[in-house]
């Protein structure tokens with residue numbers, strides 16, 4: 413029968429590779445990708461109220477206030493496509509208060525993936541990151557250079573990707589990460605993110621496939637029980 417849609421959270425320090433892995437996860441599992449960073453950047457470039465409120469925080473590398481981000485995420489999660497296809501939450505929750513908001517709404521993932529990458533690598537990844545504003549694709553000047561000169565010419569740099577701001581984002585991440593872990597400790601999977609992106613994805617792929625299979629098996633045995 414039809415399988416229950418997957419619900420996945422991916423977390424990790426700035427530049428640990430969340431966005432990069434999410435592109436690959438979406439391609440294979442068809443989940444609705446909900447990235448708070450992407451949603452906020454879209455609000456910012458559209459010049460909305462939310463964008464204007466978030467701008468100062470984002471450009472200086474600080475967290476946007478919980479109530480703004482939580483309203484945005486819960487609205488997005490409640491849409492039909494997320495319920496039907498399953499979801500992949502990227503960059504949320506980032507504080508204990510955010511995790512508690514989801515718990516209150518009974519929104520829990522099947523698996524909580526944490527990408528683990530050493531600090532010095534993270535800084536190099538951020539400082540070399542480039543984004544394609546047309547496709548949203550993530551590049552890196554040395555690790556993943558653009559495919560063509562045309563793409564190269566339109567790539568942009570995020571204002572919060574300077575070395576100084578990355579260091580402060582990293583510190584903010586560390587202050588919060590520990591407090592969130594206990595909420596998801598029973599479904600937490602740490603993945604070594606300091607490898608080739610395909611190697612990282614291979615591990616995530618097998619974790620998600622296993623969770624998906626467990627869901628299917630659980631539903632099958634429920635069906636057997638209810639038919640007897």
Ligand code: AP5
Pocket residue numbers: 424425426427428429430431432433448449450452469470471473474475476477478481502503504505506507510537538540541542550551552553555556572581605606607608609610612
């Ligand atoms: P957000 O956009 O979520 O930023 P982040 O968490 O700092 O994560 P990044 O987007 O920097 O990195 P990533 O892990 O996606 O890495 P990527 O794949 O791009 O948030 C931005 C801001 O929005 C926050 O600072 C805050 O102000 C606000 N915000 C967002 N959510 C919020 C929330 N819940 N509450 C409050 N405020 C919130 O990869 C990075 C680079 O490395 C790329 O160049 C990539 O090509 C390269 N790379 C990736 N994988 C590999 C690999 N395996 N090997 C070599 N290079 C690699």
